[in-house]
Each structure stands twice: as structure tokens, then as C-alpha cells.
Amino acid sequence: MNKKLLSYLIVLLGIPAVIVLGFTVFSEVKYIYIALAVAALSLVPFLIRFEKKDHSVTYLLLIAVFTALSVIGRLAFSAVQAFKPVTAVVVIAAMYFGPEAGFLTGSLSALLSNFYFGQGPWTVFQMAAWGLLGFLAGVLAERLKKNLVLLSVYGAFSGVVYSLMMDVWHAMFEDGIFSWGRYVTSVTTSVWFTVMYAVSNVVFLLLLARPIGKKLDRIKTKYGI
Template sequence: MSGSFTVVCMYDYHSISLSSFEMLALNVLLLSLIMLALYKGESRLDSDSPWAMLSLLAVFGISSRILLDPLPNIQPVTMLVLVVGIYFGGWRAIALAGVIAWTSNAIALGHGPWTLFQALGWGAVGLLGASLSGFLREGDRLMVGRLAFVSAASAFLFDWTVSLSILLDASTSMIIPYLINGLAFDLYHAAGNVAFVAWMAAPLGDMILRHSEIPASEAVSEVAPN
């Protein structure tokens, strides 16, 4: 008995290596479990608690960035911030964008000046969602087809905003070549956003709606001048 115990204890499970595909499959599985836990846990929240809902969404956004980092510019944060802008308005989407960008970079992905541009990029996407709330939402229902189109365009809005960070260490003449060189990654981001809309947007919208206190017609009023 003790010999079996010694063999088990001496076996280093952390030494097990996975291929890139196997690691990606594991990360997608973990992200799906987090999404399921978010969906189940949300039902226990106070319906008058939008900040608690935003905290859960922040955990999901941070986790998704870290787990899907091996993929080329593909993660659901852009879609998530866009949907939050639609339901919660611009300011809360900006807050969520900043928390996700800073926390995920500080924990795992690398923090630096680019974090500010990522927060600005996702904040701009949140404002876009708020400004188009009446177009992307009819009553309580998300217009998924329209959302897919806007989420694809949002990929370019975010990526090009982040690309401005090169101006911290390069001349303005480098911007156009840099944007052209990154077009393939922009297209990956756009395609990923469309896939995430098809996969997640409807259940996310239903969850957020139960904690939203901002009507669609007023979502943009927080950031737009009268």
C-alpha cells in the first residue's frame, strides 16, 4: 500500500506536455466552463445589481484573453464590451474595458504603454455599442445579424486604435505600412468576433438585460452631449 502511494506521489503530473492544439482545446474547454458558471451564477445575483454583473463579465473577459492568447488576435472581449455598451451604456463599457485590459496584461500578457491604447480601443467599441443601441437592439432582443456586422467593424476600430501606440517610438510615416502589415490579424479579429457573436451574444444579452437599468433609447445619453 505504501509502495503504491510512493509511486503516485513521485509521479510528476506537471511534466505532462500537450501539443499546441491540445492546449488550445483545453483552454477552450476551460473558457466554456467559465461561461457556464457565469450563466449559472448570474441567476443568483440581485437583479438591481449591475456592478455585480459587470464584475462577473470582467472575470470572463480577463479569463478569455489569457486562455485564448495562443490564437492570433482572436478573443471575445471586443464583442463583450460592445454588448455591454448596448445594454449598460458607454461609461460602464469604458470601465469594463479598462479593467480587462489592465488586469489581463498585468497578470499574464505583459503590461506597458500599449495597455492604455487597448483600454482606449475597447472603450471606443463600448461607446459605439451605446451609440448604436437602438439599431442593435429591438426591445429586449439583440439583432444578432446587425451585431455581427458591427462587431466585425469593431475589430478594425480596436486594432487601429492600438496601432497608434507605435507613435510613441516611431514617426507618423510608419502608421500606414504598419496598418497594412497587420491587416491579416485584423481580419482574424473580425472573423473571431462574428463567431463569438454567434456563440455567445444571445445568452450574454439575456443575462445582462436582467441587470440593466438603462433603456435602449437612453444608453448613449451618458456620453453624448444634449
């Protein structure tokens, strides 16, 4: 009862507080503030739904392992700029365990790897971006599993989307307001990154998706899940 009351209080007071702050205290830089608030709040419904459902402990641990695997991937490739297997691992987790697992693997990978790479306001954006890409991959799971071409297209697409979403952050971080001029320059100066994200996603998905799928099938037979 106490907990329920608290969660209602958070929703009833928290959201208006966020909005009121945006329009009064931080009114000059509304847009970046709202963007940050939206990114943070977009995580909340997913988490609430996940916490309410009943999950087997194996499912939770598998999500944890995939999160750790993507973090290890980011650490292993930290020397190579923008060439990271994180999105690929998130997409694979989403393909085999569903949208919810995809969302969690994505957003928790961002949070966890930033304990190594440095947290900051950008963590919120990365969590939202990777979480939503994972969720979408989970929704498209059946089609992605069957079709390697579609999988590669999704990999490239998610690289581009991730880059475009992070560019929103970069462009707004400087001015506090959204201006197309800055956004366009931000997008054009990061073209190389965008291409690398897309290429690395496709490469890692093609390399990893089928083998990991096979391993999961083997585990399923071995343990009769």
C-alpha cells in the same frame, strides 16, 4: 472639501504640466507623447462622471463580472493569436448595461488582463480603444439588440478600428513622430491581425450575444430587478 481642492489642483496643474512637458522636454517626439497623453486623458472624464453618479452595488458587481469574463476569455484563448472574445464581451456588456458600463468593461478589461499579459505604455492605448468601442456599442445598444446583421457589422467594424488604433501606437513607437509611410506599412503588415480581430468579434458576438441576453433576462425575472 479637501478632496475637491485636490481634484481641482490635479486638473489645473496636471493638464498644463502635460502640455508644457510635451513642448519643452519631449519636443522632438511631440506626437507620440501627445498621442499617449490624449489616450490617458480621454479616460479621465468618463471616470470622473462615473464616480460622481449614484450606482447600485449590483450594477457595479455586474460590470466587475463582465470584466472578469472578458479577461478569462482572453486567457483561455491566449494560445490562438488575435482570436479573442474580449471585444465581444465588452459589446455585450454595453448592449445590456449602457454606454458607461461598456466603457468601463472595455478599459478595465485591458488594464486587468495586462496584469497577466504584461503592462506597458500600450496598456493606455488598449484601455482607450476598448473603452471607446464599448461606449459606442452602448450608444447603439437598442439597434444592436434588434438586428443581428447590424451587430455583426459592428463587430467587424470594432475589430478594424481596434487594429487601426493600435497601429497608430506601433507606427509611432518606432519613430516617435507620425509618418504615413510607417503607418501604412504597419497597417499592411497587420492585415492578418485586423481580419482575425474582425472575424473573431463577429463569431463570438453571434455565439454569445443572444444566449447571454437570455440569461440576463432570466436573472432579471428571478431577482425582480
